[in-house]
Amino acid sequence: MQLSKFSFGLGDRFAHQGVAQLRAIMKANEKGLDISPVWNKSNREHHYVHTEPASVRTEADGAVQKLGFEGKYFVDADHINLSTVAPFVAHSDFFTLDVAAFIGKPAAEEEINTFVDSCQKYVGELQVPGIAEPLQVTNELIAEIASKFLAAANQASEIYKYLVENKGAGNFVTEVSMDEVESPQTPVYLLFILKMLADKGVPAQTIAPKFTGRFNKGVDYRGDLQQFAKEFEEDVLVIDYAVKEFGLPAELKLSVHSGSDKFSIYPIMYDILKKHDKGMHIKTAGTTWLEEVIGLALAGGDALEVAKKIYANSYNRREALCAPYADVIDIDPTQLPTVEEVNGWSGDKYANTLRHIPGHPDYNSNFRQLIHVAYAVAAELGNEYYAQLEKNAEIVGNCVEENIYERHLKRLFNL
Numbered sequence: 001m002q003l004s005k006f007s008f009g010l011g012d013r014f015a016h017q018g019v020a021q022l023r024a025i026m027k028a029n030e031k032g033l034d035i036s037p038v039w040n041k042s043n044r045e046h047h048y049v050h051t052e053p054a055s056v057r058t059e060a061d062g063a064v065q066k067l068g069f070e071g072k073y074f075v076d077a078d079h080i081n082l083s084t085v086a087p088f089v090a091h092s093d094f095f096t097l098d099v100a101a102f103i104g105k106p107a108a109e110e111e112i113n114t115f116v117d118s119c120q121k122y123v124g125e126l127q128v129p130g131i132a133e134p135l136q137v138t139n140e141l142i143a144e145i146a147s148k149f150l151a152a153a154n155q156a157s158e159i160y161k162y163l164v165e166n167k168g169a170g171n172f173v174t175e176v177s178m179d180e181v182e183s184p185q186t187p188v189y190l191l192f193i194l195k196m197l198a199d200k201g202v203p204a205q206t207i208a209p210k211f212t213g214r215f216n217k218g219v220d221y222r223g224d225l226q227q228f229a230k231e232f233e234e235d236v237l238v239i240d241y242a243v244k245e246f247g248l249p250a251e252l253k254l255s256v257h258s259g260s261d262k263f264s265i266y267p268i269m270y271d272i273l274k275k276h277d278k279g280m281h282i283k284t285a286g287t288t289w290l291e292e293v294i295g296l297a298l299a300g301g302d303a304l305e306v307a308k309k310i311y312a313n314s315y316n317r318r319e320a321l322c323a324p325y326a327d328v329i330d331i332d333p334t335q336l337p338t339v340e341e342v343n344g345w346s347g348d349k350y351a352n353t354l355r356h357i358p359g360h361p362d363y364n365s366n367f368r369q370l371i372h373v374a375y376a377v378a379a380e381l382g383n384e385y386y387a388q389l390e391k392n393a394e395i396v397g398n399c400v401e402e403n404i405y406e407r408h409l410k411r412l413f414n415l
Contacts, residue, residue: 005034007035009259020401021400036073082155187238193209204249219356295396335364335366336364
C-alpha cells in the first residue's frame, strides 16, 4: 500500500466536513495533481470529542462515495503508540507512529556501540549528492545520535511489529513522527535516524522530523526562512540518499506536521520539491474546525451565539485548554479580546478576527490559536453545536472548501 507522490492530511474533529474537504482536493487534482487525501484524527481528539476510530473511516468512505472520487485515500491513526493503537487497527490504513516521548530515553551501551560500529563507512566528510558542504560525521556524533534516538527507533519497531501481526505486512502506510519535541533534528541527525529505522525493519513511507522554527497550531511559520529552506532541501536530499543506502521504501518522503497555515514556507517547499522531483505529506488538523466556527459566525443568529459561547468558555478555561499544546501554541493573553467585547461583535467581525488572512486589520493570531485548542468546548455543547453545523451546512462547507483550496493547496502547489 503506497501513498501518491503528494498527500494531504485532513483533520475533521467533528466528522461533518469530509465532503467539503474532498471537494477541495478534487479541485486541485483537476489542475493535474494527484494528491491522496488522508483523514487523520488522534486518540486525544477522539477522547475530547467522544468519538471512535470507526467514525473517521465512515466519514472518509462516505465522502469518497458521494463525490465519486477514484484516487487513493487513507485514514490515519494519528499519533498512536502501543497503548493507544489497538482501537485503530480495524479502521485505519495509515499509522503515524509517535515516538517523540522516547527521544532521549537511555539505550543500552552495547546497542549504542553496535550502532556506531555499523556506521564506520560514514565517518569523516560524508558527501551526500546535492548537498554542497559534506556532512561532518564523527564517532562521537553517531554515539550522541544513538543515545538520543535508539529508544525511539526501538519503540517504532515495536509498534510496527504489532501492526504487522494484527493487520498484515503491506496493508498500511507507516509514518514515523518525531516532531513534538523541543530541539530540531538536523539533516545529519535525520540520516542516522533513518538508518536506525531501516536496521529495525521499519519501512517508513513518511517521516516527520522537528524542523527549525516554530510550527504553532493554525498560524503561520515563525522563524528564519533561509535557514528553513536550507534545512528542508538538505532533508529531502538526505532522504533520497538514505533510501538508496539503507534500502528504505523508494516512496519515502518528508512529512510536515502542524502544516496548516504555514503560508510563508509553502512556496519554499514547492520550489525545492519541484527542483528535485520529490513528494511530500503535509498534515493539517484544526484548521477545518476553525472554519466551522467561522461559518457559524457568518451564519448569524443562533449560530453566531454558539460561536460566541465557544469563545467565552474558552477564554475562561484557557490555561487548561492550552496546557496539552504548550509546545505548539504561543498566545499572548493581553492580546485576547474580552468576552464582553466578543459578545458585542457582528458575525463578520468575529469571522475576520478568526480567519487566517495575514494583514487583515481584524485578524488576531492569539484569538485564532485559543479557538484552535478549544474544540473540547464545542464538544461539551453537544447537540447545540452539532445542530448548528447541520442547519448551516452549506455556508460552513463552503468555508472549509475555500480554506483548503484557496489558502492551502493553491499556495502549496502554485496553482
